Amino acid sequence: MDYEKVLKDAIQYANEAGEYLLKQFYEDFKIDLKGSKDLVTEVDYACEKLIIENIKKTYKNHNIIAEESGKHETDSEYTWIIDPLDGTINFTRGIPIFGVIISFEKNGETIIGVHHLPAINQTYYALKGKGAFLNDKPISVSNNDNLSNFIIGTGDFNIGKNNSERDLDNKLLSTITSSLSPMTMRTKILGAACADLAFVASGKIDVLFYAFSNPWDVKAGILLIEEAGGKVVQIGDMTIFSNGQNLDEIKNVFI
Incomplete structure (x- = not known):
């Protein structure tokens, strides 16, 4: 498996989903309760469908775990885990702190992680053993020890x-x-x-x-x-x- 290519694809999937979210952010959309203290929108479902369809075009035999639709299981050792709209309540209230989360695993070990925050044009990503990046620039945790x-x-x-x-x-x-x-x-x-x-x-x-x-x-x-x-x-x-x-x-x- 070419993990560099998988990472590139994961970033592309997140960016395409983010473009869709931004278009919908300023539109009216249907909101439903998901449990007594959580919300889900038609945007969550549509964005998740978009990501899953994109994954299946190239990685049709991989497992997928998605927040809204659950498990799409095969016998593959590879699994995509997606949150199509993280920060749904922020999204519904017009608060521009929301995004797309995608991770990719082999036999339960996370190899790739992507966080895309479209409203502030920031894409964070990591490939195991290769460091973490924001918009292609290396990042690190703070060195604050006070x-x-x-x-x-x-x-x-x-x-x-x-x-x-x-x-x-x-x-x-x-x-x-x-x-x-x-x-x-x-x-x-x-x-x-x-x-x-x-x-x-x-x-x-x-x-x-x-x-x-x-x-x-x-x-x-x-x-x-x-x-x-x-x-x-x-x-x-x-x-x-x-x-x-x-x-x-x-x-x-x-x-």
Whole structure:
């Protein structure tokens, strides 16, 4: 498998999907509830269909896992994982922080990750062992090792498929705001994994906390962060995406 070509194709698929999202961003579209605290739009479905069709033109025998339509399984060792519109709620409210996430795996190991943020014309990508990039320029996590200067981030809160997941979200928020935020400079909630994890990888955010996550939200971003020199660690149900600095001090807040 020529992974350089697969990466080029993945970026193209993300860019084409991003062009579609931008066209729809200023139009009226149908919005439905997906669970009690989440939304899905006709744009999500149409964009996902576009990406899947593009993948199948060249990689017809590969597995695909898509947020909205689920698993498209074959017996291949290769799998594409796609989030066609990450940050749907932002999108529906006219907030230009949304994007396309695509990752590519071989036997469960992430080889390629792409985050495309069309509204700000930024494409982050990584190929395992080759580094991480933003618009073709190398990126790295921040070298900030002073916790008092940290910009920290969290995912949205009061979300999840059930009360248990929402309780995890809100408990994490409470701990962050009461114990960790006072030790740092600022706390950000952007509302989209495509931006959250890419901003850690590129040094804009020093550390990020998610109570739980879906594979289409984080697999590409984990590769971005690791290839940019960062670390991803798990504490119970919480994931920490970081520049690797001050981790012991940070973890002590939650233990």
